[in-house]
Amino acid sequence: DTGVSQDPRHKITKRGQNVTFRCDPISEHNRLYWYRQTLGQGPEFLTYFQNEAQLEKSRLLSDRFSAERPKGSFSTLEIQRTEQGDSAMYLCASNPTGNTDEQYFGPGTRLTVT
Amino acid sequence: RKEVEQDPGPFNVPEGATVAFNCTYSNSASQSFFWYRQDCRKEPKLLMSVYSSGNEDGRFTAQLNRASQYISLLIRDSKLSDSATYLCVVNILSGSARQLTFGSGTQLTVLP
Numbered sequence: 001d002t003g004v005s006q007d008p009r010h011k012i013t014k015r016g017q018n019v020t021f022r023c024d025p026i027s028e029h030n031r032l033y034w035y036r037q038t039l040g041q042g043p044e045f046l047t048y049f050q051n052e053a054q055l056e057k058s059r060l061l062s063d064r065f066s067a068e069r070p071k072g073s074f075s076t077l078e079i080q081r082t083e084q085g086d087s088a089m090y091l092c093a094s095n096p097t098g099n100t101d102e103q104y105f106g107p108g109t110r111l112t113v114t
Numbered sequence: 115r116k117e118v119e120q121d122p123g124p125f126n127v128p129e130g131a132t133v134a135f136n137c138t139y140s141n142s143a144s145q146s147f148f149w150y151r152q153d154c155r156k157e158p159k160l161l162m163s164v165y166s167s168g169n170e171d172g173r174f175t176a177q178l179n180r181a182s183q184y185i186s187l188l189i190r191d192s193k194l195s196d197s198a199t200y201l202c203v204v205n206i207l208s209g210s211a212r213q214l215t216f217g218s219g220t221q222l223t224v225l226p
Contacts, residue, residue, distance in 0.1 A: 033213070033214075035214075041219075042118075042201050042203075042216025042217050042218050042219055043214075043216050045213040045214065045215070056213065091157060091158075101212050101214070102148065103214055104160070105157040105158050105159070107156070107157050108157050110155075
């Protein structure tokens with residue numbers, strides 16, 4: 001499968017714990033995006049990387065959230081001191097540099113904070 | 115006001131029916147427009163891009179009216195497999211990010 005992959009697919013954690021998610025974009029896609037989706041809503045933009053540089057962060061990304069893409073390939077999203085309001089689907093998407101805006105999504109990581 | 119607004123739905127239609135979804139967007143600087151399809155508990159998948167001249171892909175027709183900031187999707191001869199949530203999406207250049215902004219989606223159920 002050469003699509004975007006995410007790990008884990010599901011995560012249940014207790015409030016206050018830290019969690020980390022991983023995204024592997026489509027090979028050679030320079031751009032990588034993280035989104036969050038809650039029930040009944042469309043995905044909301046969180047952050048964007050071009051290669052290893054994090055170029056944009058949404059206001060939704062509080063100080064408890066951090067994302068990295070150290071080698072310009074896979075990316076991690078960490079949430080510290082999780083809260084029940086963090087429960088959502090976290091989606092990763094990628095696309096190549098160039099004049100294309102179409103983004104290809106991974107299957108997502110569903111986070112439940114109890 | 116949301117940046118992308120869609121028909122609230124849900125739409126329940128019989129097989130073979132024609133159904134239309136509408137969407138409006140608020141940012142006139144929006145550059146690209148899409149319809150994504152999302153099945154229950156799955157990721158969004160690109161259905162089609164939307165061009166100013168209108169475009170068609172089989173049973174699906176998308177139209178864009180930049181002056182009215184309005185996007186539509188028409189599905190003809192609907193199939194059971196068309197049941198999904200349809201997301202209207204615009205791309206806005208925000209800083210250096212070409213981020214997608216999604217509507218809340220319209221749920222379609224095609225009934226046998």
